[in-house]
Amino acid sequence: WQQEISAASEALVDQMLMREGKSEHQGWLRYKFSNHSAFKRAYFIIRGGWLSFYESELMDDPGVRLVKLSYCQVSPAPSTSAFDLVAVDGTQLNFECGTGEIDTDFRQPSLSKEASAWIAALTAA
Numbered sequence: 836w837q838q839e840i841s842a843a844s845e846a847l848v849d850q851m852l853m854r855e856g857k858s859e860h861q862g863w864l865r866y867k868f869s870n871h872s873a874f875k876r877a878y879f880i881i882r883g884g885w886l887s888f889y890e891s892e893l894m895d896d897p898g899v900r901l902v903k904l905s906y907c908q909v910s911p912a913p914s915t916s917a918f919d920l921v922a923v924d925g926t927q928l929n930f931e932c933g934t935g936e937i938d939t940d941f942r943q944p945s946l947s948k949e950a951s952a953w954i955a956a957l958t959a960a
Contacts (some may be wrong), residue, residue: 858882860956862932862949869919869927881956886920902928909957916947918954 859881865874866888877888886902907920912929920928932949946954 859960865931867929881960884960904960909954911946916950918950
């Protein structure tokens with residue numbers, strides 16, 4: 836479900852994704868695979884049913900990774916600013932973004948607007 840592609844293939848994939856139109860959602864997130872303890876920061880783009888991530892907004896790093904979203908399920912994590920992406924093979928990516936907000940009516944933490952926007956975009960892709 837995740838592929839590392841060569842630098843030669845990267846440009847071709849970026850061109851293919853760019854032809855499919857404007858990104859459906861993009862921005863910086865902290866992520867980690869469920870079997871790792873440390874989070875890393877990357878720039879994520881949802882486009883054409885794929886989630887790609889890079890070390891910079893310029894999309895020029897050779898370590899681009901692609902995730903086919905139709906093979907994944909997204910769900911909110913216990914934190915108000917986090918969510919998980921789980922592949923059919925059980926591989927799991929954990930994400931963190933923004934800070935949680937407080938629901939003034941009930942004084943309960945609610946899912947942050949940023950996390951909600953990412954979940955909606957991932958689910959719609």
